[in-house]
Amino acid sequence: MRWNGCGAPSWTRSRQPLAELRIIAVGRIGRGPEAELVARYAGRVRPALTVTEVAEGRGSAVEIRRREAAALLAALPAQALAVVLDLGGAAADTAAFAARLGRWLESGRPVCFLIGGAEGLDRSVLDRGDCVLSLGALTWPHMLARVMLAEQIFRARSLASGHPYHRAFRP
Numbered sequence: 212m213r214w215n216g217c218g219a220p221s222w223t224r225s226r227q228p229l230a231e232l233r234i235i236a237v238g239r240i241g242r243g244p245e246a247e248l249v250a251r252y253a254g255r256v257r258p259a260l261t262v263t264e265v266a267e268g269r270g271s272a273v274e275i276r277r278r279e280a281a282a283l284l285a286a287l288p289a290q291a292l293a294v295v296l297d298l299g300g301a302a303a304d305t306a307a308f309a310a311r312l313g314r315w316l317e318s319g320r321p322v323c324f325l326i327g328g329a330e331g332l333d334r335s336v337l338d339r340g341d342c343v344l345s346l347g348a349l350t351w352p353h354m355l356a357r358v359m360l361a362e363q364i365f366r367a368r369s370l371a372s373g374h375p376y377h378r379a380f381r382p
Contacts, residue, residue, distance in 0.1 A: 231321045232260045232364065235286045236357055237279045237328035238267050245354040252361035256368050258316070260361060272330045280333030283325050287339070291321040295340035296356060297332055302345045309367035311342070324364075326356055 240246045240262075253260040263286050268278030287293055292315050303311065315322045325336060337343060346359055 230258065230292075230316050230319050232256065232258055232316070233263060233291075233321060233323045234260065234326065234357060234360060235263045235265065235283055235323050236326040236353065237265055237283065238353060239264050240354055240357065243354075245358050248358045249361045252358075252365040256361075256365050260364055262357070267328050268330075275328065275330045276333040279328050279330070280336045283327070283336055284339060287323055287325070288321050291323045292318060293323055293325060293340045293342075295325045295332065295337055295343045296346060296360065297327070297337060297343050298345055298348070298350070300343035300345035302347055305363070305366060305370065308344075308363060309370040312364065312367045313371050324360055326353060326360070328353060 234249075240249065249262060253262065265279065265282035265286055268275035268282075270278070294315070312322070325332075325340070327333075327336065346356060346363075351359065
């Protein structure tokens with residue numbers, strides 16, 4: 212029990228800390244404007260959003276996907292809730308994504324978003340995913356996909372906390 216500031220007790224359940232948030236992506240983003248945008252959004256998200264980069268694969272397209280899959284899956288914590296970004300995934304609106312992300316974080320498992328390289332994702336990554344999401348039907352450079360994902364994570368967390376960043380009004 213705690214006091215609600217108005218003199219009456221307020222019954223609230225204690226909440227466990229939210230799980231970690233991570234983007235695991237193929238390739239190095241460097242120091243360009245994309246990196247600045249990812250850092251801007253990642254620095255504003257609670258729980259903290261971290262980015263793990265894995266090396267790009269070399270060889271034929273099949274070999275590249277296989278090597279990048281091995282690197283992505285090796286960087287993924289064993290108990291993580293894996294959200295794979297893929298063109299063939301489900302597209303969610305912001306409110307639905309915010310609700311899903313909230314449930315995932317409350318699960319206590321690390322929530323890791325996986326972004327493949329230019330050759331796409333190996334089937335093993337798609338099979339490991341607890342959820343496969345799409346940022347839409349357009350093809351985006353992978354570095355911009357990171358920015359868009361970081362912004363959507365920030366937007367979802369802002370929406371969940373009641374912050375006015377997200378404006379759902381459409382004329």
